[in-house]
Amino acid sequence: QVQLAESGGGLVQAGGSLTLSCSDSGRTFSTYAMGWFRQAPGTEREFVAAISLSGGWKDYAESVKGRFAISRNNTVKTMWLQMKNLKPEDTAVYYCAARYGSRAYSAGDYEYWGQGTQVTVSS
Numbered sequence: 513q514v515q516l517a518e519s520g521g522g523l524v525q526a527g528g529s530l531t532l533s534c535s536d537s538g539r540t541f542s543t544y545a546m547g548w549f550r551q552a553p554g555t556e557r558e559f560v561a562a563i564s565l566s567g568g569w570k571d572y573a574e575s576v577k578g579r580f581a582i583s584r585n586n587t588v589k590t591m592w593l594q595m596k597n598l599k600p601e602d603t604a605v606y607y608c609a610a611r612y613g614s615r616a617y618s619a620g621d622y623e624y625w626g627q628g629t630q631v632t633v634s635s
Contacts, residue, residue: 513538514624516608521629524598528633532593534608534626542586545615547622548593550604550631557607557619561593564615571615576602598633605630 520532534546547562561572561582570582579598584591591608606629609622616622 514540514544514610516610516624516626518606518608518626518629521606521631523632523634526598526600526633526635528598529594529596530598530631531595532606532608532629532631534591534593536589536610538589541589544610544612544624546584546591546611547609547616548582548591548606549609549619549622550602550606551628552604555604559617559619560606562615562617563591569615571617595631598631600633600635603631603633 515537516534518534524530545564548560549557550560551557559573560576561580563570563582563584567584579596581594608626610624611622
């Protein structure tokens with residue numbers, strides 16, 4: 513059973529930083545690849561970052577490369593998204609997602625989702 517829960521969202525000024533967390537209350541955290549997605553009002557859910565089962569592979573959307581960092585610790589069953597130099601266009605609800613098997617970039621490839629956490633960046 514996979515149960516994901518995000519935390520760490522909030523309101524921040526442009527140029528500021530936030531770290532999102534995604535914890536899993538299940539027992540198989542280390543067996544699935546994970547990702548972060550975001551969705552702004554009136555838009556489709558978009559890929560932000562992904563990480564492999566072991567954490568050895570990571571990739572990012574072009575819009576966040578160099579500013580965001582994804583990481584995970586399978587022992588504590590938690591994934592993080594460190595966000596720096598935030599911009600107003602980063603404002604969205606951020607979701608963590610998990611899938612059994614290899615990493616993926618499409619939201620439709622992920623089987624499990626958290627409830628989302630709001631990130632608002634003011635200009």
